Amino acid sequence: MMTTDTQAPDAAPTADKPPSPTPTAVKRRSWTGLWFVLPFAAVYVVFLLWPMILGLYYSFTDKSLTGRPVSWIGLDNWTEAFGDERAWQSLLNTAEFTLYSTPPLVILALALALLTHRARKLGWFLRLSFFAPFVVPVSVVTMLWMWLYQPDGGLINHYLGAWGLGGDHLWVFQEHAMGSVVITTVWWTLGFNFLLYLAALQAIPNEVYEAADIDGANWWQKTVRITIPLLKRITALVIVLQLINSLRIFDQYYLMAGGGTNLSPEKVAIQHIYEMGFTGLRVGYASALSYILFVFILIVAIVQLRLLSRKED
Amino acid sequence: MTAVDTRPRTSKAKPRPLPRKRKRITAGSALVYISAFFLALLWLVPFLWALSTSFKTETDASLGQPIRWLPPEWSVEGYRTVLERGDHVTWMINSTVVSTIVTVLTLVLCVLAAYAFSRLEFPFKRTIYGVILAGIMIPPQAIIIPLFDVVSSLKMVDTYWGLALPQVVAPVMIFILKRFFDGIPRDYEEAATLDGAGHLRILRSVILPLSGPILAAVGIFTFILSWNNFLWPLLVANDPSIMTLPVGLGVVAGGYGLFYAQNMAAAVLGALPLLIVFLIFQKQIVRGVAGVGLSR
Numbered sequence: 071m072m073t074t075d076t077q078a079p080d081a082a083p084t085a086d087k088p089p090s091p092t093p094t095a096v097k098r099r100s101w102t103g104l105w106f107v108l109p110f111a112a113v114y115v116v117f118l119l120w121p122m123i124l125g126l127y128y129s130f131t132d133k134s135l136t137g138r139p140v141s142w143i144g145l146d147n148w149t150e151a152f153g154d155e156r157a158w159q160s161l162l163n164t165a166e167f168t169l170y171s172t173p174p175l176v177i178l179a180l181a182l183a184l185l186t187h188r189a190r191k192l193g194w195f196l197r198l199s200f201f202a203p204f205v206v207p208v209s210v211v212t213m214l215w216m217w218l219y220q221p222d223g224g225l226i227n228h229y230l231g232a233w234g235l236g237g238d239h240l241w242v243f244q245e246h247a248m249g250s251v252v253i254t255t256v257w258w259t260l261g262f263n264f265l266l267y268l269a270a271l272q273a274i275p276n277e278v279y280e281a282a283d284i285d286g287a288n289w290w291q292k293t294v295r296i297t298i299p300l301l302k303r304i305t306a307l308v309i310v311l312q313l314i315n316s317l318r319i320f321d322q323y324y325l326m327a328g329g330g331t332n333l334s335p336e337k338v339a340i341q342h343i344y345e346m347g348f349t350g351l352r353v354g355y356a357s358a359l360s361y362i363l364f365v366f367i368l369i370v371a372i373v374q375l376r377l378l379s380r381k382e383d
Numbered sequence: 384m385t386a387v388d389t390r391p392r393t394s395k396a397k398p399r400p401l402p403r404k405r406k407r408i409t410a411g412s413a414l415v416y417i418s419a420f421f422l423a424l425l426w427l428v429p430f431l432w433a434l435s436t437s438f439k440t441e442t443d444a445s446l447g448q449p450i451r452w453l454p455p456e457w458s459v460e461g462y463r464t465v466l467e468r469g470d471h472v473t474w475m476i477n478s479t480v481v482s483t484i485v486t487v488l489t490l491v492l493c494v495l496a497a498y499a500f501s502r503l504e505f506p507f508k509r510t511i512y513g514v515i516l517a518g519i520m521i522p523p524q525a526i527i528i529p530l531f532d533v534v535s536s537l538k539m540v541d542t543y544w545g546l547a548l549p550q551v552v553a554p555v556m557i558f559i560l561k562r563f564f565d566g567i568p569r570d571y572e573e574a575a576t577l578d579g580a581g582h583l584r585i586l587r588s589v590i591l592p593l594s595g596p597i598l599a600a601v602g603i604f605t606f607i608l609s610w611n612n613f614l615w616p617l618l619v620a621n622d623p624s625i626m627t628l629p630v631g632l633g634v635v636a637g638g639y640g641l642f643y644a645q646n647m648a649a650a651v652l653g654a655l656p657l658l659i660v661f662l663i664f665q666k667q668i669v670r671g672v673a674g675v676g677l678s679r
Contacts, residue, residue: 102582117548198423198662205661209633257429265673
């Protein structure tokens with residue numbers, strides 16, 4: 071249905087993909103191919119497939135990081151996980167983060183991409199500012215924002231106070247750790263979605279707007295009636311990618327609200343898994359928790375794969 | 384500069400000189416340019432504020448009020464302390480080494496495999512490809528606990544290989560490269576095959592020269608992700624001398640206490656390498672991220 075939006079312009083200007091794929095090329099069935107695949111396959115098996123299987127096995131054992139002998143305990147870890155209030159709370163916190171962070175990360179990214187596409191002469195400057203945070207390591211990001219959030223001397227609370235919005239000095243932080251992490255995340259990762267949208271916008275051919283131009287439609291009308299509908303497919307992809315990324319929240323939450331600073335007793339899912347496994351040393355139990363989170367992400371990922379494979383045909 | 388960049392929205396009405404005049408400036412496009420400009424400036428505030436703090440003396444930095452955008456007294460004390468401590472430089476070197484290993488290995492292994500999946504017929508091809516693609520759906524965070532177990536039984540904890548090898552597993556890159564190779568017409572190779580060239584030679588002399596942009600995209604994307612990876616290096620690097628920059632800054636540097644100028648100097652130094660890379664390769668990175676990002 072909506073395959074034209076990203077596909078057609080994609081195929082048009084590429085000079086390095088001349089037509090004429092002759093699928094009946096020389097293809098001899100031999101073992102050579104296996105040798106080409108072997109190096110990747112080896113790394114894949116050792117560092118992805120095997121841990122995946124091992125994790126499933128551990129989830130039925132009392133495996134511990136202390137290295138004592140492992141014994142099979144059946145479904146104990148799983149029943150404990152489903153009854154573990156902290157585990158559910160951590161999943162809820164993850165869901166909350168996903169719920170708060172996804173809409174701004176998609177909508178704001180689209181808005182800024184539209185703005186950048188329109189303000190072409192400022193293009194390089196806008197791309198630079200909106201995308202630059204994405205290449206900065208997470209601990210630098212949290213350092214910058216913890217400094218901005220400082221109750222005393224922090225920029226945010228200063229200006230909130232100056233404009234009469236502050237009230238007590240601790241506005242954004244401690245009481246609203248989740249909100250602070252969301253704002254920081256939006257600043258940090260928005261550039262990625264922004265670039266995806268910008269690329270999609272640049273791929274829309276001008277002819278699409280010709281009829282509207284003749285009718286004298288203005289920019290806003292063209293954006294709402296033509297551009298945004300054309301971006302439907304990419305929006306679906308951006309949302310799904312964002313959901314997967316938000317469900318995997320750990321780094322910035324751990325650095326800002328958990329771990330050392332410990333300003334918030336609330337945990338997100340991966341943090342709970344991490345603490346069970348590495349602080350609590352309970353590898354078996356943490357493996358069961360991992361699998362539960364994995365199922366949630368898998369559901370979203372399957373949607374992603376379906377969207378991607380539709381692009382293929 | 385001091386006042387404007389903190390309150391972008393209020394200044395919309397103020398007429399500002401536009402970057403350059405084209406044929407005519409409508410009110411609408413003026414509004415677009417002005418709001419875009421101030422939003423971009425607002426987006427840079429965290430960087431600018433850190434930069435400003437990093438050049439203050441420790442006393443000025445810790446004095447909250449009043450907010451001063453320019454250091455009353457310029458000082459590089461913060462930078463000197465960070466650099467003299469030495470660990471920052473070590474982490475930067477570690478990050479460079481690890482990200483380079485990850486990027487080079489990812490490119491080599493994925494190109495070889497993608498070429499085979501695209502051009503060769505061999506036993507179990509479809510099964511192997513299917514199993515590898517299924518890996519796209521596995522979030523790395525979901526397997527960290529058993530992965531740590533595997534890496535520690537391979538005696539790779541606190542080593543560059545332990546940091547790098549698990550990050551090389553990027554099935555999606557195979558998907559992307561195979562899709563690109565599939566689009567390269569086979570006519571070129573036929574000539575080479577008639578000349579008796581083996582597959583490695585075809586790959587090197589026919590396929591790779593045509594794949595510059597996609598290789599750059601995959602490479603750049605892998606490098607950025609690896610440079611900024613946090614969770615895995617946090618687990619596997621316990622010895623501060625093997626830590627990567629994000630982990631060192633997050634775990635060790637936080638323990639030095641609340642020296643704001645010094646902290647911001649460390650943050651600026653930590654942000655700098657990839658920001659410079661980004662400034663130089665802006666075009667390629669923008670194209671690469673857009674191209675690879677979609678199918679990630």
